[in-house]
Amino acid sequence: MSAAQPLVEVEDLSVNFVTRESNVRAVNGVSFTMMPGEVMCMLGESGSGKSVTMRALMRLLPPKRAVITGKIHIAGQDVLAMDDKALRAMRGATVSMIFQEPMTAFDPVVRVGDQISEVVALHRGVSRREGRRRALDLFELVRIPSAERRLDAYPHELSGGLRQRAMIALALSCEPKLLLADEPTTALDATVQIQVLILLRRLQQELGMSVIFVTHDLGVAAEIADRVAVMYAGRVVETGPVRDLLRNPQHPYTAGLLASTVHDQPRDQDLKTIPGTPPDMRRLPPGCSFAPRCARAIADCNLAMPPPVSPEPGRIVRCIRVSQPEFA
């Protein structure tokens, strides 16, 4: 490892949604670190806590209902200790975010260009006019054709692909060190998705920023990630460099996910599946939350959450079966 400071350090992050009716443990002890310029993919099924983790990083969860514990350091600052002013200074400038549904992520009654220039003006302390110039540059950067005209469009007047590009432009407006991308291509068509992926990768390289990219599509992860973190039931069950992880998954869930993803399997055979359904986040089992669905589960799995083990350098797996010799 280089001597460089990690950009993101998350340790034992937990998020609890407390309501009168129930207590949703959306994230239960997530830990990871990221170096500057790294692209990390968060993989996981619906409801596994990916979005909540992203929002926790920017403290965007409803402060009354969401109880965040653990440690989040971004660019050397303790995010959980920030006051409102520091938070605002961080958001959009150091860290920014793009969302799955660009349609709903823009204010529908304000022109796209104005939304971008407002943010630029705010963080850079420049005039709106200056902000608009910057917005135009950004639109060209993300390759929006007839950028000048599109600045004056309302969000609903843009096609899906253009909207997502505009969203990216907004996120990049203040040259953040860290970009959080929450399934930015899921809503897009195949031919458009690949365009956006390539664009994002290029921008990441040009700007040298770090990206956390949320997806549940293994292919997308393969396309963009340096590293992958697989989430299940609010925990990172496995992390590692993308090649190693895809070729040699260690955690039974990762392995199952890879096996069940339809990708040129022979047509006359049944697909491999993971039986059962993900657990209810309101009542997690005490031990490994994947144990009820796991073909390799043993009695000990249900006792406690398995500790992280590192079978190879740079890889961390949370499965007690992994630490055993036959897997080593």
Add this chain to the structure above:
Amino acid sequence: RAQETVLRVGMTAGDIPLTAGIPDQGFEGWRFVGYNLYDALVLWDLSRGDVAADIKPGLATSWAIDPNNNRRWIFQLRRDVRFHDGSPMTAADIVWNFERFTREGAPQFNPRQFAFARAYLGNYEGIEAVDELTVAITTKQPDSLLPYNMSFLMMVSPRRSAEVNNDADAFARNPSGTGPYRFARMVPGERLELVRNPDYWDRDRVPKHDRLVLLPMPEASTRTAALLSGQVDWIEAPAPDAIPRLRSARMQIVSNSYPHNWAYQLNFVDGPFADLRVRRAANHALNRADFVEMLGGMALPGFANLTPSTPYYGNPRRYEYDPARARALLQEAGCLPCRVTFAISTSGSGQMQPLPMNELVKAQLEAAGFQVTLQTMDWNALLQVGREGRGRHPTVNGINISRSLQDPFNGMFRFVWSAQAAPAGSNWGHYRNPEMDALVNQALATFDPAERLRILTQIHEKMSEDAVMLWVVHDLNPRAMSPRLRGFTQAQSWFQDLTPITIAPR
């Protein structure tokens, strides 16, 4: 110059009465607009409160029946009377005005004025100017009471009318009469402002204030609140229950009897009231003291048709409260329980507080063996029932329309004269009695006042004897005014004279 003195009046009328001559809005119209802007040939003497008001000379200084023709009345006109527009009043103007009411082809003919005048011209045949200051009016039948009718016909200026091409609406916006006030300005539906006519011919009645503001306020509580909040100075008919509150605010309350009758006209053809015993039973069943109490003392018990101060009241049969007697009479008549239906209204001119009063009537009659159904309708619907007569409404046994009684015809004849049987007139229930008809004809043909008074008294007593109505109360018509007002005398009349009122500075 001293500050202008303004008298602001809250009227019971729902709108500003018509200013084009004969007013609308019932007697409120005559009270506030008719007799203030205009004069009639004959006026009412409203200067005293102790006797029933009677007619007095108006634009005519005197009148008499033509000695040669008992269908021809001769009116001597007043000299030196001028309209507000400055033109003098002559016999030709009077004739012109009569044509305005009656001659359909005349340029000045006005259908609304016709409609209002018609009630007073039922017996009218024609008019002629005898000389510059004398007119003669002929009637279809001898009519000793014609001068009373003349008191309702307001004389407007033909000159002003000509200026606006005889357009009655234009005239109403800038009227000209001979009355004690002149027109100043009007906000339709909201307020009418009149100013003193310093040149009024009756020097005693030149107004003692500069300006009179008339505001329509049909709701009793609105009037009360307006007086209490200082928005007006003089209101009519405050709610009886508000009177203690008004007194505590140092408001002056005046009241006086006037020719008003809150009663039921009965159906003499269909149903139980055809029987005199039932009519008497009903009159015995009412405890009129309760009504007076409920109305806060602002009513007289109604034992007979006329108010006791009327000269021809006489000594009518007195229907004391006696429920046992009532029940016995019903028993005798074979009508126990006696089912009757009254048509009543929710509101209306002179109806006082129709709903609670009718409810009380119902309760008391039922206590004596009646079974009363009240058919509640709005005022106009009730008037229609009244106009159409029992013939169209055989299931109705009585109607509760309060009528004015200011002269013998309106006070008595129209209810009992067979010639007035509805729909021709106001004899709603078709009371028919040859003796009564004979008395009426006799009275109309008697031009000697003393003799006529005797006949009239006889008629009134006979009405009581026959129990031609179910009498309840006579209104005392309370009025409330600000402590700053002086000089008002409440006359025993539907009409009042506001001219003597002075206003102390605030």
Add this chain to the structure above:
Amino acid sequence: MFGYVIRRLIAAIPIALGVSMICYLLVYLAPGDPVQTLLPPDADAETVDRLKRLYGLDRPLPVQYIEWLGRVVSGDFGRSIANGRPVIEEIQRSLGNTVLLATLSVLVAFSIAFVLGTIAGRKAGTWLDRVVTGVAVLGVSVPNYWLAIVLIIIFSVELMILPSSGTAGERFDPTSWEHIQYLILPVITLSMIPVGIIARTTRSAISEVMNQDFVVTLRANGLPEWRVLKHAIKNALPPVLAVMGLQFGTLMGGSILVETVFAWPGSGYLLSKAILTRDVPVLQGTILVLAMIFVVTNLAVDLIQSTLDPRIRRG
């Protein structure tokens, strides 16, 4: 946009026709005779018939309707039976007073309710929200004619600081206390319901907007809360303005009871007097004009909404 306006106007024609038909029929459903108010109570039946003929009220209903409609289209609503004045004048005058009252009430209501509703929507679920919601419910629950009476008793009769009814005179002078004082109680009374309704609408619009994804984007870009709120208000405004417009329309035709209690010479009072006196031409004209104003207000609301919200802009 222009085409859309025209289209909406054309679409309003059948509605207007339907409205006019209902207005005409309503009045003729009624028992009682319209010419009665022309007459003294003692008038006889023959006079009634003669007058009916003079006023053309004796012909078949469809004939009367067509004729009436023809005249109405050319702006002639006939003359009041009760007072003989042209109905159009009566309506114009009273409408002016009602517009004054309705506009002030809606503006007062809007300024109070929008602030209340925004606070509540922003703080949805807190005690502040509950207080505002309570006020809003009170506003829509109080029978306003009763409130009118209570206010008169307190401010006119007991405290004697405000007049109880009517107006000061013909032309409203906004600089004169003499004129303004007459407005205070009616405006308070009439703004009660709009306060309730607008506060509720604002609250739900704001809280709905605050739950939308783009608010997260705004926060994620470091915008301070007041800027976020500005965006939220801009989004919430179209539905709130629409409700405000509808309330204005409702007040134009719906203040019958309150105007009656305050004897405020507006269209509602005119209407209630016309009902009591069976003044058919006034009734027909007033109902028609009020309903048409309501139609036009709704249309205007629609148009305003579509200019404010780019998503529903029409070609």
Add this chain to the structure above:
Amino acid sequence: MSTAVSDTAAPDAAELALPTQRGYWGTVGYRLRYDHVTLFFGALLLLIILAAVAAPLLAPFDPYQESIIRRLKPPGYQDRYWLGTDELGRDMLSRLLHGGRITLTMGILPVIIATLIGGSLGVLAGFAGGVVNMSIMRVMDVFYAFPSVLLAVAISGAMGGGAVNGMIALTLVFIPPLCRVAETATTQVRNLDFVDAARATGAPMHLVVRHHVIGNVLGPILIYASSLVSVAIILASGLSFLGLGVKPPDPDWGLMLNALRQAIYVSPLVAAMPGIAILITSISMNLVSDGLRAAMDVRS
């Protein structure tokens, strides 16, 4: 040959653990249980309705029994007239209780009838679409062009007042908005996939509507209808207040309000009572309706 599906082999823990076994109404009930405001006003409303229903049993006196001697007495008069007496000396408590029956009937019955008529028309219009929708909704538009107070006053004014006419007027007033709500809800539901799925079975239209549409539009319609009840009560008493609704001597609250207006100087407390009764009922109705709406809104 068998369709081997792993789940059936052993209903596993994950499935058994699925917690919410409450039905839809169960959830609604559960939510209501924690909504103290709604519960309180619901109880109050129930009390008012029960009191009105049981008025003949509860009322200490005949509500029509008048006596001039004891008119306008303050509450507690003679220890028997707990709420005092009105302008004709009738017992206020008895009149308020009996009045509740009339006022609530005037408020609730038109809404029920309008819900039936307007709801059915709206569902019909929404489901049938096309010309049927056009013709129904255009007629509704015409009635919609009148502000509700204006329409109510105009209709009952034209028909000459009276309780029945007043209720007819109110019914006519409420049909168009209910029809609209029903139409909107139906159009929305009709476009949901499950209705298409039901149509795709080839089932006859009326069964699809009955089983799949009605149940899903009933919620919004009923919530809206319940919010109209308070409007109806205020409107109905407004009509009576104008003299266009219930006729005296029936003790309608609006009518009592009007009659007691004059007595406000003598016995302000008594005069205020009918207004307070209307206010409390209408507040309760509104809050209960709001509570229901919140509880029935599955999204929140």
Add this chain to the structure above:
Amino acid sequence: MAMTSFAVEENDGRDRGGPRQPLLTVQGLKKHFPIRGGIFGRVSARVRAVDGISFAVRKGETLGIVGESGCGKSTVARLLMRLIMPDAGEQIFDGDAVGERGGISVAEMRRQVQMVFQDSASSLNPRMPVQNSIAFGPIALGTRQAEAIGMARELLVKVGLNPALFGGRYPHELSGGQKQRINIARALAMKPRMIILDEAVSALDKSVEAQVLNLLQALKRDLNLTYIFISHDLGVVRWISDRVMVMYLGEVVEIGPADALYASPRHPYTRALLASRPALDPDQRREEAPVSGDPPNPINPPAGCRFHTRCPHAEAVCSARAPMLSAGGDDAHLAACHMQDPSSGHSQALRH
């Protein structure tokens, strides 16, 4: 596992034309949704959602339909079910014209063809226990209630859900995969011969998607079903389909056997689509997007070949004339591209 009484007998007697006759043939199917505007609310524009497409589905096969969002896939499905009425085109079900004189009625057709919708949540009545949703169709067509519910519970077993545990639940108490199983069971309740699956697995998680796909395959084998499988996931379509049809802006651009089509796509759009799939291998990342831009608006589709605005091979002829579906050698594998047609005048015609 014990076989239940529900099993459909092979050759249930409804088969009319024998195995050779296609189960479904569609000719020139067309649907233009009107958009109203202008002063009189006239139709000012039309969304050409489905613009004259033809295809056949053989008995027992699975036809996959792929294409980008908005290209008209769902519209085709709804047209086939007659949930919306086509503007033109004929539909022949097992030899009988649907909804025409002498043919088969729509109601009868619906008994034999069923549909499963994409959104598993909105395609179940939220107010109805799921077993009643399944039983609704049979009950509506005359089966007794108890019997139908019994059958529904058997179907629950068939789709892998324990009826005792799930039968009485409401949709919101089920997970997405479970809901989709219910939807499949509901379709099966009508004992159809063919099921149209419109994005039936797209909303599911990967691990659950595989379960449902396996279930679909198993059911098809067991019950002798024919599928039309609509999806935008090329991998899934390839795995499940025998033949694949590619749509672009309301038209069919290519249709052919799955293996052939994936191995050698003939239409540039199909090629682009296939090339746009992310590789599962980090060492083979795409550097250049196969095509640029978004699909155009179906309200005013480009003239000529609809793909010419994005096509790397576009020439003058492409915008001038619309190409026809043509074989280019292999009768089973058709594509609508001028490059397939030697006479088109395209410079690259047939040269690849």
